Amino acid sequence: MKYGVNEQGYYGDFGGAYIPEMLYPNVEELRQQYAKVINDPDFKAEYDGLLRDYVGRPSPLYHAKRYSEKYGANLFFKREDLNHTGSHKINNAIGQILLAIRLGKKRIIAETGAGQHGVATATVCALKGIECVVYMGEVDMERQAPNVSRMKMLGAKVIPATSGSKTLKDATNEAMRDWINNPVDTHYIIGSVVGPYPYPDMVAQFQSVISFETRKQLLQKTGSELPQYVLACVGGGSNAMGMFYHFLDDQAVNLIAVEAAGQGVNSGHSAATTFLGREGVLHGSRTILMQTEDGQVVEPYSISAGLDYPGIGPQHAHLYKIKRAQYVSITDDEALQAGLLCSQLEGIIPAIETAHALAYLEKMTFKADDNVVICISGRGDKDLSTYIKYFNF
Amino acid sequence: MNRLNKLFESKKDNLLSIYFTAGYPELNTTVAIAEALEKAGVDFLEIGFPYSDPVADGPTIQHSSERALENGMNLNQLFEELKDLRERVSIPVLLMGYFNPMLQYGIERFCKKAVEAGVDGVIVPDLPMYEYETLYSRYFIDNGLSNIFLVTPQTSQERVRRIDSLSNSFIYLLSSSSITGKNLQLSNAIEDYYKRIKAMQLKNPAIIGFGISSNETFKKACEYARGAIVGSAFVKFLEQDNYLERIPEFIKSIKN
Numbered sequence: 001m002k003y004g005v006n007e008q009g010y011y012g013d014f015g016g017a018y019i020p021e022m023l024y025p026n027v028e029e030l031r032q033q034y035a036k037v038i039n040d041p042d043f044k045a046e047y048d049g050l051l052r053d054y055v056g057r058p059s060p061l062y063h064a065k066r067y068s069e070k071y072g073a074n075l076f077f078k079r080e081d082l083n084h085t086g087s088h089k090i091n092n093a094i095g096q097i098l099l100a101i102r103l104g105k106k107r108i109i110a111e112t113g114a115g116q117h118g119v120a121t122a123t124v125c126a127l128k129g130i131e132c133v134v135y136m137g138e139v140d141m142e143r144q145a146p147n148v149s150r151m152k153m154l155g156a157k158v159i160p161a162t163s164g165s166k167t168l169k170d171a172t173n174e175a176m177r178d179w180i181n182n183p184v185d186t187h188y189i190i191g192s193v194v195g196p197y198p199y200p201d202m203v204a205q206f207q208s209v210i211s212f213e214t215r216k217q218l219l220q221k222t223g224s225e226l227p228q229y230v231l232a233c234v235g236g237g238s239n240a241m242g243m244f245y246h247f248l249d250d251q252a253v254n255l256i257a258v259e260a261a262g263q264g265v266n267s268g269h270s271a272a273t274t275f276l277g278r279e280g281v282l283h284g285s286r287t288i289l290m291q292t293e294d295g296q297v298v299e300p301y302s303i304s305a306g307l308d309y310p311g312i313g314p315q316h317a318h319l320y321k322i323k324r325a326q327y328v329s330i331t332d333d334e335a336l337q338a339g340l341l342c343s344q345l346e347g348i349i350p351a352i353e354t355a356h357a358l359a360y361l362e363k364m365t366f367k368a369d370d371n372v373v374i375c376i377s378g379r380g381d382k383d384l385s386t387y388i389k390y391f392n393f
Numbered sequence: 394m395n396r397l398n399k400l401f402e403s404k405k406d407n408l409l410s411i412y413f414t415a416g417y418p419e420l421n422t423t424v425a426i427a428e429a430l431e432k433a434g435v436d437f438l439e440i441g442f443p444y445s446d447p448v449a450d451g452p453t454i455q456h457s458s459e460r461a462l463e464n465g466m467n468l469n470q471l472f473e474e475l476k477d478l479r480e481r482v483s484i485p486v487l488l489m490g491y492f493n494p495m496l497q498y499g500i501e502r503f504c505k506k507a508v509e510a511g512v513d514g515v516i517v518p519d520l521p522m523y524e525y526e527t528l529y530s531r532y533f534i535d536n537g538l539s540n541i542f543l544v545t546p547q548t549s550q551e552r553v554r555r556i557d558s559l560s561n562s563f564i565y566l567l568s569s570s571s572i573t574g575k576n577l578q579l580s581n582a583i584e585d586y587y588k589r590i591k592a593m594q595l596k597n598p599a600i601i602g603f604g605i606s607s608n609e610t611f612k613k614a615c616e617y618a619r620g621a622i623v624g625s626a627f628v629k630f631l632e633q634d635n636y637l638e639r640i641p642e643f644i645k646s647i648k649n
Contacts, residue, residue: 016521017521018520021567022543022547022567024552025547163455176448180448180572181570181571181575280493280497281496283446284519294467295496296445296467297445297493
């Protein structure tokens with residue numbers, strides 16, 4: 001694949017495994033095993049079976065008629081919000097738990113921002129009867145309280161990350177420290193296409209089912225596998241990478257990644273990484289990240305906990321640099337308005353993360369026969385209190 | 394031959410190294426602390442430059458890093474403070490920190506500035522061997538700056554050999570796979586690991602770090618290696634008033 005990872009774990013200038021020696025054996029074991037394991041027919045059969053019977057895949061590709069009328073094109077929603085646990089995160093969590101079991105691991109750790117990845121991980125750990133510890137920023141635990149309760153109900157232990165901005169970045173630091181301290185029997189299920197190689201590639205492969213299905217569904221509905229536009233929101237970038245994956249080599253497909261501008265790109269309260277970031281190293285990979293002149297990581301801000309991350313996955317950094325995908329940004333206000341619009345035009349309350357992708361439609365112009373796919377990465381149940389507060393319901 | 398090599402040649406055992414974070418508890422104390430440590434009988438030093446996301450560190454060094462950053466410590470400030478280092482301190486000095494601040498400063502510029510300041514080596518936990526070899530080693534070698542690698546109980550024998558071949562001063566043996574600031578746990582497995590490393594007869598001496606916080610743990614570590622490094626325990630000690638005057642007391646408690 002033209003845009004895929006090379007043997008050293010790089011996408012162009014980005015990627016690699018910038019990790020302390022303490023993590024080397026774990027990461028090296030994964031690197032040696034992951035391709036072998038996920039291409040094994042037994043693994044594939046179990047993974048596909050669970051995606052079908054437990055997650056409910058394939059997720060529908062829904063022709064959003066009222067949205068299509070409003071925007072003057074054929075708009076399709078890829079309904080990851082209908083997955084078990086309410087977002088695309090479960091695709092990766094299922095893949096990694098099956099891999100962890102095959103590697104003989106007895107304990108699972110994860111980081112979570114919005115809580116969707118934490119819930120997905122707690123779910124698959126319950127499914128397989130494996131101990132689960134989830135690190136979550138203290139601030140995020142408050143703004144995504146329903147997901148904290150869900151994780152606890154599923155039997156996971158949720159540990160607050162109390163350093164730094166107390167959000168996703170800090171939860172990731174804590175999970176990495178746990179992994180350093182527990183090098184033998186623990187597997188770290190990273191929730192996005194970030195981290196040291198092989199994580200960005202592994203997570204992208206597990207999420208690529210999104211675009212794999214979309215192509216087939218589009219063919220059926222439009223007579224062509226290829227849309228003119230594909231949109232997805234980007235924090236670390238896992239739903240976007242899954243949504244882009246099987247379209248990367250088709251240059252005719254415009255890929256649009258929507259970052260969180262927070263209160264505005266230049267407000268000082270933003271998470272628009274490609275606008276505000278520079279090349280550097282974060283959480284084990286060389287990528288684009290928001291940082292000070294001295295290379296200290298900047299605390300990002302977005303109303304959406306899932307997009308509140310100072311970096312993007314290395315493959316995204318590559319696609320951005322070579323301009324294979326377009327990176328844009330949407331503010332808190334624009335996203336919340338789009339969430340309301342989607343609720344009232346289509347009867348779908350989207351996650352605030354997803355609402356960022358929907359909001360960008362306002363800034364596009366279409367031809368009447370354009371086919372446009374938007375990844376509805378998650379549902380908005382977890383965000384109700386934020387919506388209610390904003391709109392004064 | 395740099396100061397590190399000379400030290401390892403002249404002193405065979407019980408080497409004591411101390412780590413502290415530059416800019417903690419306050420700015421403009423780096424060389425004063427270094428000087429006091431040398432006078433108290435420390436053999437070499439590791440001066441940490443702070444990073445916002447120190448994933449290999451426990452709460453103590455996370456805290457000192459955070460405070461140092463709040464105080465305004467960065468690489469420009471550090472090199473400014475180190476200007477009279479070699480007028481006041483003669484023992485070997487290493488810098489220790491994470492890769493991103495170095496990368497933003499410029500690796501070649503960093504190596505030059507460090508050597509100009511009289512620094513002998515660098516420990517960068519998140520700069521892996523592959524990237525070091527393919528992208529950066531020439532800047533270290535051209536400037537005569539040692540790069541020190543970490544080895545853990547899980548590091549394979551083959552990898553230890555490669556690390557030994559890339560090293561030219563010493564190898565940093567971790568007492569366990571852990572973040573900094575935990576207590577040294579001695580088990581049969583850990584003793585086997587030390588013995589295994591010793592039996593490999595590496596060309597570089599080994600120094601043990603992580604979890605060394607007392608006379609007891611220091612002595613234990615020195616049974617298996619040429620010396621040991623105390624970090625978090627000293628950083629904790631710096632929290633108290635009059636820390637400069639009390640440094641000899643602290644060092645005595647370790648060396649006994």
